[in-house]
Amino acid sequence: MVINVIGYPNKKTIPTPPSKVIHDGYTGRGMTLENDLNISNTYYLETNRALIYKKPTPIQVVKVDYPSRNAAKIVEAYYKVPSTTDYNGIYRGKPIDFEAKETKSKTSFPFKSIHPHQIDHLKRVALHKGIGFFIIRFTSYEETYLLDASSIITLYEQGNKKSIAYQRVKEIGLLIPQGLTPRLRYLDIVDTLYFKEEVK
C-alpha cells in the first residue's frame, strides 16, 4: 500500500542533502564537527551540566509504504531547508541556541553556508533573551571557534562581503579547547562569554 502523505509530487526546488548527513557514522581521525558536538553534548547531558540537542534534519515525507501492519517505510522524501539552527537546549537555566559549520578553506568562512532563515532565527533568539552563537571550525587547522551571534549577524548583513576572513574569526571569536571528554569544551567558552558573574 502506498499512501501519498503530502501532495508535493512536483516539488520544484529540492535542496541538496547537508553534507554532514553523508558523514553520519564516520569515526576516527578528522571526526566531523557534528560528531564532536554530539559526543560533547552527550557528555554534558550525562554529567548534568547542560541539556543540549541537535534537532533532527527536516525532511519532507511524500510517500510511505506499509510492507506489514506495524512497519512504515518511507520511499519518497526530500531534505528541506532548515528554518532554525541545528542545536538548542538549556544551560544554567537559560535558553541556548546555535548553529555549527565547518569549512575546508584556510583563509575565510563563507557566508553561503548560513541560511537567511538561520540569521532571522538567531535575531529572534536575542530578542527573547536567549543565548545565541555560531561554532565555526576550520578543518585545515583543526581549530574551532565560538562567536556570539550578534557579531556574525552584523557582518552578514553588511552585504558587501561574502565571507569572514580567518584572521577576523580569530579576533572576534574564542578558540574552543579540545580534549578527550568532552571533545569540545564549548560550555567553558559560553561561561566566559555569557556567565562571567556566575563562574567568578
Add this chain to the structure above:
Amino acid sequence: MVINVIGYPNKKTIPTPPSKVIHDGYTGRGMTLENDLNISNTYYLETNRALIYKKPTPIQVVKVDYPSRNAAKIVEAYYKVPSTTDYNGIYRGKPIDFEAKETKSKTSFPFKSIHPHQIDHLKRVALHKGIGFFIIRFTSYEETYLLDASSIITLYEQGNKKSIAYQRVKEIGLLIPQGLTPRLRYLDIVDTLYFKEEVK
C-alpha cells in the same frame, strides 16, 4: 546512483509513523492539535511574544538517490522513536519545553502514547530550570489542557496505572482558552502557572 548513507538495512524495530504525520496539511473543522499549535506558534512568533518551534520528526535515512546533480531523493527511510519532546523554545527569557498529545478517549488519557525517553527528557528540563509541561487534548470534548510536567511524571512513575482519568486531568490541568488568533492561547496559561510575578 544509490548511496547507502547509514548501514541499517536490517533494522529490526521499525517504529510506526506518528499518526499526526498522516494528518499533515489537513484543514477545516477537527483540526489536529499539531496544526493548532503550529498556527498558534506562528502567531506568537510574528507578534514577538515567544519563539517556539516544533522539532522535525526524527527520520533514519538509509538510502539517497541522486537523479540529477543538485537533487537528492530519499528512497529508503524509517521513523525513529523521538528522544525528546516535540516542542521547545524561548518565552520571557526562559527555556520552554513540552509534549502535545491528543486522545479520542472520553474517559482517560493513556500513558502508552508517552515515550519513556520523553519522561526522562522532561525530568532533565526541570533539573536545568526550564519550564516543562504537557498539552493534552480530549478530541471528543474539543478540550485542551496544560499540565505541569512534574504532575504527569509523578503519576506516570507510580506504575500502577496505565492512564490518567479525564476528571483527574481537569483537576490538575488548566483548560487552554481557544480562539481565532491564536487558536490555542496556551501562553496565557503558562503566564498563570509560571510567571505570576511578571504578569501581576
